[in-house]
Amino acid sequence: MTSERPRTRIQRRNRHAILDAALVVFSQHGFRGATLDQIAAEAGLSKPNLLYYFPSKEAIHETLLAGLLKTWLDPLRALDPAGEPVAELLGYVRRKLAMSRDFPRESRLFANEILQGAPRIAPTLGGELKSLVDEKAAVIAGWSAAGRIADVDPYHLIFSIWALTQHYADFDVQVRAVLGEERGDPLDGAERHLVMLFTRLLTP
Amino acid sequence: MTSERPRTRIQRRNRHAILDAALVVFSQHGFRGATLDQIAAEAGLSKPNLLYYFPSKEAIHETLLAGLLKTWLDPLRALDPAGEPVAELLGYVRRKLAMSRDFPRESRLFANEILQGAPRIAPTLGGELKSLVDEKAAVIAGWSAAGRIADVDPYHLIFSIWALTQHYADFDVQVRAVLGEERGDPLDGAERHLVMLFTRLLTP
DNA sequence: GAAACGTTTGACCGGGCGGTCAGGAACACG
DNA sequence: CGTGTTCCTGACCGCCCGGTCAAACGTTTC
Numbered sequence: 001m002t003s004e005r006p007r008t009r010i011q012r013r014n015r016h017a018i019l020d021a022a023l024v025v026f027s028q029h030g031f032r033g034a035t036l037d038q039i040a041a042e043a044g045l046s047k048p049n050l051l052y053y054f055p056s057k058e059a060i061h062e063t064l065l066a067g068l069l070k071t072w073l074d075p076l077r078a079l080d081p082a083g084e085p086v087a088e089l090l091g092y093v094r095r096k097l098a099m100s101r102d103f104p105r106e107s108r109l110f111a112n113e114i115l116q117g118a119p120r121i122a123p124t125l126g127g128e129l130k131s132l133v134d135e136k137a138a139v140i141a142g143w144s145a146a147g148r149i150a151d152v153d154p155y156h157l158i159f160s161i162w163a164l165t166q167h168y169a170d171f172d173v174q175v176r177a178v179l180g181e182e183r184g185d186p187l188d189g190a191e192r193h194l195v196m197l198f199t200r201l202l203t204p
Numbered sequence: 205m206t207s208e209r210p211r212t213r214i215q216r217r218n219r220h221a222i223l224d225a226a227l228v229v230f231s232q233h234g235f236r237g238a239t240l241d242q243i244a245a246e247a248g249l250s251k252p253n254l255l256y257y258f259p260s261k262e263a264i265h266e267t268l269l270a271g272l273l274k275t276w277l278d279p280l281r282a283l284d285p286a287g288e289p290v291a292e293l294l295g296y297v298r299r300k301l302a303m304s305r306d307f308p309r310e311s312r313l314f315a316n317e318i319l320q321g322a323p324r325i326a327p328t329l330g331g332e333l334k335s336l337v338d339e340k341a342a343v344i345a346g347w348s349a350a351g352r353i354a355d356v357d358p359y360h361l362i363f364s365i366w367a368l369t370q371h372y373a374d375f376d377v378q379v380r381a382v383l384g385e386e387r388g389d390p391l392d393g394a395e396r397h398l399v400m401l402f403t404r405l406l407t408p
Numbered sequence: 409g410a411a412a413c414g415t416t417t418g419a420c421c422g423g424g425c426g427g428t429c430a431g432g433a434a435c436a437c438g
Numbered sequence: 439c440g441t442g443t444t445c446c447t448g449a450c451c452g453c454c455c456g457g458t459c460a461a462a463c464g465t466t467t468c
Contacts, residue, residue, distance in 0.1 A: 112234075163375075253416055415465090418461095426451105426454105
């Protein structure tokens with residue numbers, strides 16, 4: 001893969017600006033819905049200049065996804081087999097929810113990719129993602145068998161955490177439309193609710 | 205709105221074929237990502253013939269969304285204030301999960317629309333959807349106050365049901381990639397898991 | 409069978425798209 | 439200051455997209 005680090009400061013700045021702009025545009029319109037002109041405008045650059053730094057639209061998208069996947073899986077990697085089970089899982093929920101709060105565009109970029117059949121990251125899903133989940137699922141299954149948490153299917157537990165936390169980023173518009181403008185940040189209520197939900201679910 | 209019913213049988217057949225094909229294509233590629241040629245090919249018609257039955261690409265999409273929203277909200281409408289609270293809510297979960305099983309493309313069409321900021325159904329979200337949810341949230345809050353179910357935020361409870369059930373349709377590729385091909389239908393495991401989850405959450 | 413109407417299509421159009429290219433501007437370094 | 443290198447851009451290209459249209463084809467009706 002092309003992993004040459006940017007040499008000059010101007011390169012770093014512009015590549016960064018492009019990826020930032022691309023994240024905004026791709027996450028809102030999806031890959032096909034986004035245009036290079038939009039990204040260029042958002043980045044404050046000309047379209048040919050974009051293609052000076054990246055060989056193609058595809059390449060920008062791929063770079064974005066590759067960078068995303070690492071940070072996206074970190075919260076799960078941090079799940080400590082040696083920790084207190086319920087606290088560990090609640091910590092995972094909180095970290096994941098924090099990502100929905102702090103990186104909603106990353107979440108939507110990912111959701112867009114999966115929705116469209118994951119054409120560009122299918123191998124990663126069946127490879128890196130699957131083996132990480134397998135590993136952590138085994139840990140959870142161990143906790144379950146030892147009676148330290150309630151008896152739950154570890155895979156569906158993980159899916160539940162993903163679904164419940166990412167929902168607040170991906171379906172943000174709907175959440176806000178339903179809650180109206182009065183209430184405070186939906187994410188605050190969500191955190192209380194989810195901590196309660198998983199506490200009730202997991203304590204034996 | 206254009207609500208003239210199709211007169212002849214050939215009209216009904218072709219309009220239906222177009223909407224069917226459009227659902228397949230729109231749900232996979234999103235509005236901008238889909239092309240009339242794709243829809244026409246999927247429907248087995250020529251592109252100009254598509255535009256004989258619908259005035260524009262937009263019109264096809266709108267027709268699809270309008271028809272979708274009704275069926276999409278029916279499971280929530282069926283929530284009976286007079287029923288037994290836990291059973292009612294579990295029934296809602298099951299109906300919603302059945303929709304993910306039977307109409308995954310409808311779910312993805314909806315998800316695509318929300319992800320992109322709901323440009324075409326924002327009014328409906330703040331109107332029809334909000335008032336329905338408000339109504340049912342009041343019912344659930346009543347059950348909560350009466351001690352017939354545990355003390356939960358009714359809005360976030362409803363969000364949780366949406367998130368957990370739709371996840372299996374919208375993120376189907378990811379779910380299957382993680383679970384591998386061995387296991388049976390993910391939806392079977394999901395149903396057991398979700399029934400357990402909501403039983404634990406809701407019983408006082 | 410001919411008129412009248414509903415249905416289908418090939419050919420076409422203007423605009424927007426991803427991408428190219430030749431050359432100019434800005435900078436680094438002696 | 440000169441020169442090599444990096445950075446940037448206007449103009450352009452070919453393709454694809456949504457949509458149009460005139461004409462042909464089918465079907466019904468009398």
